[in-house]
Every structure is written in C-alpha cells, then in structure tokens.
Amino acid sequence: MQEIYAVKGNIIYTKTISEYTICENGYVVVLGKKVKGVYEKLDEELSNIKVLDYGDAIIIPGFVDLHVHAPQFANIGLGLDKELMPWLEAYTFPEEGKYNDVNYAKEVYSHFVRDLWKCGTTRASVFGTIHKEATKLLMDLFAEAGLGAYVGKVNMNRNSPDYLTEDTQASITDTLEMLNEYKNKYELVKPIITPRFVPSCTIELLKSLGDLAKQTITPVQSHLSENLGEISFVKDLHPDARNYANIYDEAGLFGDVPTIMAHCVLVNEEEIELMVRKRVFVAHSPNSNCNLSSGIAPIRRLVTRGVPVGLGSDVSGGHNLSMMSVIVSSAQVSNIKWIESNRVDKPFTTAELFYLATKGGGKFFGEVGSFESGYEFDALIIDDSNLPTFRPLSIEERLQKFIYTGDDRNIIDRFVAGKKITEPNCYLR
C-alpha cells in the first residue's frame, strides 16, 4: 500500500507558461511519490489522512536546474574575468583535473549536493568530469541525499589539457560501464551521455556516443553556441559543417533521444528549426552568459517557436546555484533583449520564468515541476514571514517577493518524489 498524506498551505504552480494556478489554504494530496490532486477541502474519503499543516506558508514545486557543473562548484564566485574559452583554460580545466582523486571529489561533491538542497533545487541535470569513479560517487551522493538528477561522465578527447584528454576507446568504454552500472541502480538518479562540446570531441567520439545513446535509450546533454570565440573555433575545426547544431545531429546527438543543449545564445534560424523539429531542450543560463560575456540568448523566440526551455544555473560560469537568482537574471536579460530588439522579443513575466524553472525544465525528468495529478511530488515550503510587507499581498505577489528578495532561509522543507528530504551530509577529506 502506498502512503497517502496531504500538505496544507497556499499552493501556487504553473500548469501552462502563461499563468499561475493558485489554491489558497488548500491541500496537495500525495499518494506514494505522486500528486493525487490539489483540493480546497478534503473530501470524506480523504478526511482521515495525515496532514502536514504549514499554516500560512507558500507551497511551490521544487526548482529544476537544467544545467550545472558539479566540479566547478569549487570555483563558484571566483575567476569571472574572462570569456568562455580562456576561462576554461585558466580556471575550469585545472579544477576538473583534480577529480581523479575520489577523496577530493567526495568533499566537493557532497558540499555541492548539500548546497543544491539548501537552495531548493530538487532536480538537476549535471556535468561531472571525465573521471568515472568521481562521477559514480556523485550519483551515489545524489541518491543518498534523495534528490533527483541526471549525471554525466564528461567525454573529451581533443583540444584539452593532457590530464583531461581521454583515449577515444577508453572514453566510450567508461561511458558504457557507467550506463550499465547506473541505468537501473537508482530511481531518481540516472546517467546521461555528456560530450563536453564539439571542440573537445572528435567526430569519431561523437558518433560512438550517438550510437550508444540510441542503443541504450540514454538521454544526452552538451553545450551549443554559447560564445563567439567558441563558435569561431568550431568553424575552424569543421569548415564544411552546415552549422554547429548539425555536427551534433549528424552524430545522432541532437534529439534522437531526449537532449539538452545548454546556452544556445547565438543559434541561427536553421539551428532553431532543427531544435523545434527534434524537440531539443534549451538550458537557458543567463547568469553564466552575462558573467562570461557570451550575450543574451533569444529565449522568447525559442519559446514562441515551441522549443522546450528550462533554466540552468551553470555554476561556475553562473555564480549562484539558486534558481531564484536565475529567474531574476532571466527576467533582466529578457528586458534588455526587449529594448535591443526594438520591442519585438517580449520580456518574460515572473510567472513565465517560474514555469521555466519548474515545469519547463521538469519535463525533461518526466512529469515533474507541477502539482497536476500524476506529477511526482517535488515541493518547497516557503515561510516568507521575515520578508517585510506593509500591506496584504496576494499569493502571486508573495511568490514574486520571495523570488526577488528571499533566499534559502525562507525554504523550511523540501520534498522530492513524495519524500521529505533532510539536509544531506557533507564529507571532508
């Protein structure tokens, strides 16, 4: 028999991108790991179930981070003075080189998972490093914490420092080992095939990974068209390619299985067309795109065209793990885009961005990111009573104020797939 219970409070979520669904002082009834329904009152048949009464608190779906690099957590808030390619060389690659040491990985990764928990991220799609043992450990830590994640062992076999350059066959073998070992090990933590990006992977490697993805029906994540320097490097490497996206597509890594492409700041019309057709998810990471001087992604255009979009912290190109910071940054860059497009690309509302940060990215995980019946119950309980207010606010206004001015102190409980999740352990070397 599955456990049944209700959480009571002011419920707010987004079924569609255009508007909130609100149930003040209502109940989310949870059966097993899923939402049974949202109710203003509990019927006779539900009158005896356990109720977690959160009083005047706000209850929202957990946040989904569609793009984040676990090893870069060690560099968070540091070294933000370069563009992408020199930034990788100066800060990121040297840090990632350390993860052949599993003890070091355990220290950083356990703090990373704890901080994701702290800021209310309940699902994440995560890059590890090329190192299989550290990446397995990261998956174990996610499972131990009770958070949901896709976790990728990164593949790199060219244009990288020696210590991060894999032998092509070993890269494939290690990836296959991870898939075999972890595909069914955990319910909420799954492997994902993760070629870093075109500059770091030969066509041979990309094609092998594409084959592997299709054979094993494993999802894929990578980076696409983030920064001018990167794009011009890709052009130098593949002068005959139709475009950047097409290189992934020809390798079978562009939507043949569920696929996330981070950034897409500078995609062209043909690439957008391909993304629409193949249902490729975009992980919009505006903090990172601003920090690394990449630019502003055409997210309004992508959403209007029907490309599935979620939000990503992209730590440590992004400086903040909190999806609240990513929502604010997304709103800000969309306002700048609005002006710069001569008022063509409409700014995003808080409701729209809240949708992208929950159900938008959640779709990659299945029925996640909403309180509709059948959705996995991922939720945050928000006590906003410490945020100064001087008039009665609607639930929608309270949510906006929390997103713009609150922080982890306001999140008093977290649920993932029906279970309340307590603070994960941090380990030290």
Next chain:
Amino acid sequence: MQEIYAVKGNIIYTKTISEYTICENGYVVVLGKKVKGVYEKLDEELSNIKVLDYGDAIIIPGFVDLHVHAPQFANIGLGLDKELMPWLEAYTFPEEGKYNDVNYAKEVYSHFVRDLWKCGTTRASVFGTIHKEATKLLMDLFAEAGLGAYVGKVNMNRNSPDYLTEDTQASITDTLEMLNEYKNKYELVKPIITPRFVPSCTIELLKSLGDLAKQTITPVQSHLSENLGEISFVKDLHPDARNYANIYDEAGLFGDVPTIMAHCVLVNEEEIELMVRKRVFVAHSPNSNCNLSSGIAPIRRLVTRGVPVGLGSDVSGGHNLSMMSVIVSSAQVSNIKWIESNRVDKPFTTAELFYLATKGGGKFFGEVGSFESGYEFDALIIDDSNLPTFRPLSIEERLQKFIYTGDDRNIIDRFVAGKKITEPNCYLR
C-alpha cells in the same frame, strides 16, 4: 581626548580604481571617527591601545548606496513588469502617496534603515517623498541608527497624481524648512535638494531649487536620461532644450553644488562633456536599469572620461538593497556592453566595482569609502568561513567569493565614522 583603537584582521580596500590594497592579518587604527592608518604591526606608541581582534575575518570599507528611494522599500521585489513611466504610475506613485501618514512612514522607514544596516550599507543618498514630516522622521531614524545619509524631501509640482502634486511655493517653503532644521542637526545625516526629475518639476520650481542649493550650499540629487519613454516625454515638454542635462544646468542644478544624477543610461556626448566639466556624480543602478527595461549605461566611457561614478541599488526599481548584488549586476551588464560595443567598452573587474561601491560613491560624502589615513572609519567585518572553499584562497579571492556568493549572514560587525553600529530598531504602527 579622542578614543583610539584598532581592528585586526585581513584588510582590503581600494585607494584607486585599478587595484586593491591588502594588509593580511593587519591593523586599522582608528582615532575618533577617522582612520589613523593601516599597519602590519602596532608600533611601541600604539602597543597599549584596545584591539578588536577579528581573527581570520576580512575587513572592508562599508558600502555606499548612491541612489535609493526609501518609500519604495514597501514595494521591493514587487511589480517589476513595466517600463519606467507606467511603473511610476502603477506602483510607485500610489505607494508614495501613503507617506502623508507619519505612522505608516515610521513603520516602513524603520524597516528600510534596518535592512540597509543588515546588508552592510553604511552611507546612502536617499529619496524620501514630497512629505516633509515623513522625510524628517527618516532623517531622525538614520541618525538614531548611526548610519550616514543624505536624505531628500522630493519636489514635484506637475505631471503627477493630485496627491503628489505640490503647490510650487509650498514645495520651496517646505524644502527651506527642512534645510534650516536639519542642516546642522546631525553630523552624519544631512538634507539634500531632490527635484524628482524634469517631468515632475516646472522650470520655475527647478530654478528656485537651484537658487536655494547655491545660497545654502546644499547638494542636489535627481534622475537623468534613464529610459526612452522618459526622455521622449522630456523632449515633448521642452522641445527647445539643448538636451535633458541642460535643463538641470540652466536651473543651477547640475554641479554648481555637489550633484548626483541617477542612471544616465542614454546620455549623449554633449551631456557627458557637461558632466565631466561640472563634476556631476553618476549613480549607476544596473539592477533597476535591467528590471525597468531601461538599458545599459555607458559606465566605462563615463569613468574613462573622468566622470565620478558610484553605485546605486535604486530600490524598488532595483530589487535588492545589497550593494553586493549591485556589484555583480554592474559586472554582468558591463560584460554585455563589452560584446555589444564590439569589444570597445572594457568590462569592469571586481576590484573596479568594489572601488565604485566604496570610495567611488564615498567621495560624495567626503573622505569616505577607504582606509587611507584621514578617512572616516566606515567598515564591515566579513566572516566568510561558511562559504565552502576547497583550496587556500587569497584575500582578494575571498572578497570576490563573498561578493558573488555571500550575503548579510557573513557581515558580523559594522562601523560608521569610528563607531560600532548595532541593529536598528524596527517600529510597527
């Protein structure tokens, strides 16, 4: 006899915009309200003074907020879905209308001052409302808290709702009353002449305020060239004016006394020339400029040309009182400007923006914002031990990490003009 004492810790500040001055495990010696000097060791003659030993903490100058609206604190994090002019009509003016009620003002203003304290702002240049009693109260609350501030009763006599439209003569009389009563009342809290902006003030009012400023040698603050809609309204109102800045200048409100102009997003070359010549301070408020779809101010150009620049939170156009958020936002928009100017306008480093957030804005207050000898001792003590680090960091890196990933929890003590400042009272109606 003036009190003498030292604070001990890792001292970091900026004498110039280009670099940090760092004294690890050193002493700032404070004599009365001023810095006597920064020392690696205390000499014989200083060996007996009281030492506040903050161990491994970081000691930085207090933050200076060069542009913030106290009454808008009630709207912080709300209503960020419009551009400037409709935003004023929909959210700001109705809120400001409430400050004829001194009890309401006391509640909001005391929370505002407490939150400034909380996030480490030690000096601020503040807009009140048109209401003299509420504005006097705000000055009293700053003084009671021990924070430094210029506080302005706002002047408005046209194009505003009835309840915010002053009679011209009454506007001047009330302003004069404030100046007389508060000019010498407090050492750290002073009045500032505050015409809201050209659209809200007739030329007659502006000229009278300009005369008043010059007669009483009172500084001036206002808004300049923030948003396209505003600028086009100014053009409609004054079709024959040379430019927006010139309207202030002809009224004697543009640098004849020390002057702050907020925003300056869309200033033209002639206006910049005038700002250089008349030493007009710019309050750069990028959070607000992004939230209200105003654009990105040409701050690199202004700094290079020698215009004095400080940073402003501009709550509630800005959503965050913390100057750390404003530093991060300033870096991000400068990176976007870098790309959009075809790599002409160089991005700002953290050190440069830290300078603007301390000494840059501090100059408006005199010798404020640095630990050079003779500067008023405004300081924050930063305990960053809760920020996860996995290798030894330099003091400069620790400061960057605090700015990008820390918050008020890391600020364990605050000093203003030599005095340790405890948490201000909050009042309720």
